[in-house]
Amino acid sequence: MWWLIPLFLAGFVLVHLSKMLRLYLVLMEHKIGFGRFVLLYLKTTLVNLIIPFKLGELYRIFCISRETKHWQVGVLSILVDRFFDTLALCIILIPLDVFLYGKLSFITLLFLAVMVLIGICYVSVLPTYKYLNRYLIREKSSPRAMAALKGLDVVKIWYDFTQNLISGRFALILLFSFAGWIFEVGTLKVLAYYMELPFGVGDFTTYIQAIFGVGSMGLLKPYTIDSIVLMFAFTVVGFVMMFIKSRSKKKA
Numbered sequence: 001m002w003w004l005i006p007l008f009l010a011g012f013v014l015v016h017l018s019k020m021l022r023l024y025l026v027l028m029e030h031k032i033g034f035g036r037f038v039l040l041y042l043k044t045t046l047v048n049l050i051i052p053f054k055l056g057e058l059y060r061i062f063c064i065s066r067e068t069k070h071w072q073v074g075v076l077s078i079l080v081d082r083f084f085d086t087l088a089l090c091i092i093l094i095p096l097d098v099f100l101y102g103k104l105s106f107i108t109l110l111f112l113a114v115m116v117l118i119g120i121c122y123v124s125v126l127p128t129y130k131y132l133n134r135y136l137i138r139e140k141s142s143p144r145a146m147a148a149l150k151g152l153d154v155v156k157i158w159y160d161f162t163q164n165l166i167s168g169r170f171a172l173i174l175l176f177s178f179a180g181w182i183f184e185v186g187t188l189k190v191l192a193y194y195m196e197l198p199f200g201v202g203d204f205t206t207y208i209q210a211i212f213g214v215g216s217m218g219l220l221k222p223y224t225i226d227s228i229v230l231m232f233a234f235t236v237v238g239f240v241m242m243f244i245k246s247r248s249k250k251k252a
Contacts, residue, residue: 004194011187012230016045018180022084025169025176026077030068039242040067042235049228052213057082072161080165080173083118086111088177093205100202107209125159191226192219 020041027037040063048056057078065074093108104112133152136145166173185204192199197219210217 001194004190008187008190008194008226009230011183011190012227014183015180015187016041016231018176018183019045019085022173022176022180023077023081025173026080026165027064027068027073028169029164030070030073032067035242035245036067039235039238040064042231042238046228046231046235049224049231054082070161072158073165076158076161077165080162083115084173084177085180087115088174088181089208090115092178092181093208096201096205100205105205105209107205107212107214122162125155129156129159188219188223191223195219195222 020038023041024034024037032040040060044056044060044063047059048054050056051059061071061074061078063074064077065071068074090108090111093111094104097104097108129152133149136149136152188204188207189199199219203217203219206217207220210220
């Protein structure tokens with residue numbers, strides 16, 4: 001079954017190419033050089049794979065903040081990236097759970113609740129800001145009112161940062177999110193076939209739950225180990241190529 005190995009490698013590349021392009025779309029306005037961005041994605045993804053429960057995203061926030069010189073962009077770009085990733089995942093999981101099990105799984109309900117809460121907060125920010133800002137300016141002049149106005153301005157700045165990250169790119173970002181999950185399902189299917197393990201459509205929910213420590217799945221550990229090894233190899237190759245390129249520029 002050697003022919004499954006290049007198929008798995010192709011699937012792995014497509015998964016991370018989709019995720020990388022999604023994050024690149026989010027950060028497009030900040031004009032990070034594509035080569036530098038690829039290295040940023042590779043090294044932060046490697047850390048994310050090693051550290052469980054997506055805690056490696058803190059390192060990605062640090063790296064993006066350093067590249068863009070704005071810590072707000074570091075935080076918000078990852079929040080936006082995670083939002084679209086989870087939104088696409090929910091759209092996939094909801095029909096799977098309903099048709100296969102007749103109810104939503106715990107992890108799907110959790111994701112859905114978070115998505116709804118974030119969506120409500122996002123669409124409420126601008127009208128709430130306008131109303132409270134107008135009310136406080138007209139009716140209040142106390143130190144508390146001034147502090148509240150400053151707090152509202154901070155919220156508006158964060159809202160504007162978020163708008164700049166997704167303006168005109170909503171559909172494309174969501175499309176790459178779907179592509180990433182679809183390619184991941186296919187890659188898992190190839191690995192399961194290679195290891196002679198069952199992996200049907202319904203097992204995808206089990207896989208997602210296992211990622212967050214809800215239950216277990218035999219496919220998760222080998223897939224994670226393979227991903228770490230491959231991502232390490234790609235990261236090393238990326239840094240070597242960058243080093244060779246910088247040396248050639250110095251000689252020129």
